[in-house]
Amino acid sequence: MTHEEWVDPEIVRPYVVTRGRTEPVRGSFDLISLAVAVGGPPGPEAGLDPEHLSIARLCREPISVAEIAARLDLPAGTIRVLLGDLFDQGFVTVQDPQPEVDMQDEKMYRAVLDGLRSL
Amino acid sequence: MVFGRSDRRRLPTAIKILIAGGFGAGKTTMVGSVSETRPLRTEETLTDRSTGVDDISGVEAKRTTTVAMDFGRITMGDDYMLYLFGTPGQERFWFVWDELALGALGAVILADTRRLADCFPSVDYFERRGTPFVVAVNCFEGSPVYELDEVRLALGLDPSIPLVLCDARKRDSSREVLIQLVEHAMKLRAQPVGTTS
Ligand SMILES: Nc1nc2c(ncn2[C@@H]2O[C@H](COP(=O)(O)OP(=O)(O)OP(=O)(O)O)[C@@H](O)[C@H]2O)c(=O)[nH]1
Numbered sequence: 001m002t003h004e005e006w007v008d009p010e011i012v013r014p015y016v017v018t019r020g021r022t023e024p025v026r027g028s029f030d031l032i033s034l035a036v037a038v039g040g041p042p043g044p045e046a047g048l049d050p051e052h053l054s055i056a057r058l059c060r061e062p063i064s065v066a067e068i069a070a071r072l073d074l075p076a077g078t079i080r081v082l083l084g085d086l087f088d089q090g091f092v093t094v095q096d097p098q099p100e101v102d103m104q105d106e107k108m109y110r111a112v113l114d115g116l117r118s119l
Numbered sequence: 120m121v122f123g124r125s126d127r128r129r130l131p132t133a134i135k136i137l138i139a140g141g142f143g144a145g146k147t148t149m150v151g152s153v154s155e156t157r158p159l160r161t162e163e164t165l166t167d168r169s170t171g172v173d174d175i176s177g178v179e180a181k182r183t184t185t186v187a188m189d190f191g192r193i194t195m196g197d198d199y200m201l202y203l204f205g206t207p208g209q210e211r212f213w214f215v216w217d218e219l220a221l222g223a224l225g226a227v228i229l230a231d232t233r234r235l236a237d238c239f240p241s242v243d244y245f246e247r248r249g250t251p252f253v254v255a256v257n258c259f260e261g262s263p264v265y266e267l268d269e270v271r272l273a274l275g276l277d278p279s280i281p282l283v284l285c286d287a288r289k290r291d292s293s294r295e296v297l298i299q300l301v302e303h304a305m306k307l308r309a310q311p312v313g314t315t316s
């Protein structure tokens with residue numbers, strides 16, 4: 001490639017959406033961390049961007065970081081930053097998945113087996 | 120766990136299972152056949168922090184790569200949500216594997232008998248990491264037919280690791296593979312109810 005000045009707009013969009021931020025202000029957010037909206041939708045006084053509002057709308061039902069990213073067609077890292085803003089301002093609550101050490105819970109395995117068998 | 124200002128709404132616990140295997144082994148097909156929705160796609164953007172470390176121009180020297188992953192969801196009552204992630208094929212994306220494997224219930228490694236060696240890296244990876252896994256031989260038309268014993272030998276699989284035949288296109292078959300995996304993981308890791316701290 002010789003056109004080094006050419007930048008793919010698909011790469012620029014996530015950068016613009018987060019204003020160049022790559023890390024969330026709060027939280028870390030796994031791909032399967034689940035987010036859900038708290039209270040009403042953010043009003044104009046919150047000063048949020050359209051992408052924030054789209055995420056807030058998706059969060060009316062519990063939804064994972066991966067699904068938000070897929071639905072909005074933005075990289076997961078971008079969603080983490082925006083979700084961090086919403087979380088910081090109290091518009092969403094987030095539940096991280098169980099840590100590795102908690103994989104001993106027999107109840108969890110039984111629930112998953114039941115779920116799979118009834119598919 | 121992290122909570123916002125109100126925690127009145129109880130969220131399900133998310134669980135993930137990885138679907139690994141070589142190029143074209145049927146990973147996306149399996150994710151799709153057993154999930155509620157068609158496979159979704161998400162991208163991780165990776166900034167290569169190793170380039171330009173001692174370069175005063177800084178930012179410009181960083182290279183970003185995006186890695187795409189397929190995934191699907193299966194709702195399990197009110198308490199659990201199961202996610203299936205197809206792992207990205209190229210080995211240079213190990214760091215994405217590390218992120219995916221963290222906290223995973225286990226992994227299905229799809230083996231294609233036309234290119235059995237393609238699943239060696241996955242077997243090595245999950246063995247080394249201690250992630251419970253099963254190997255599912257995906258049956259493609261016109262591919263050589265092997266006895267499972269031969270496949271086990273060729274892969275150097277321990278007898279304790281479940282090895283099954285499957286057709287990733289069929290929901291029942293994919294589901295059976297997942298059930299085998301969960302039973303296997305439960306045997307390896309679960310403590311009877313009441314004994315966990
Ligand atoms: N006959 C047969 N074909 C299959 C089976 N599983 C997948 N295929 C076909 O094999 C091809 C590759 O399957 P994919 O699911 O795309 O494989 P993949 O592992 O996601 O491939 P990459 O992401 O490119 O590595 C597709 O054309 C599928 O329809 C199977 O069990 N039997």
Ligand SMILES: [Mg+2]
Nearest residue numbers: 146147189205
């Ligand atoms: Mg694929």
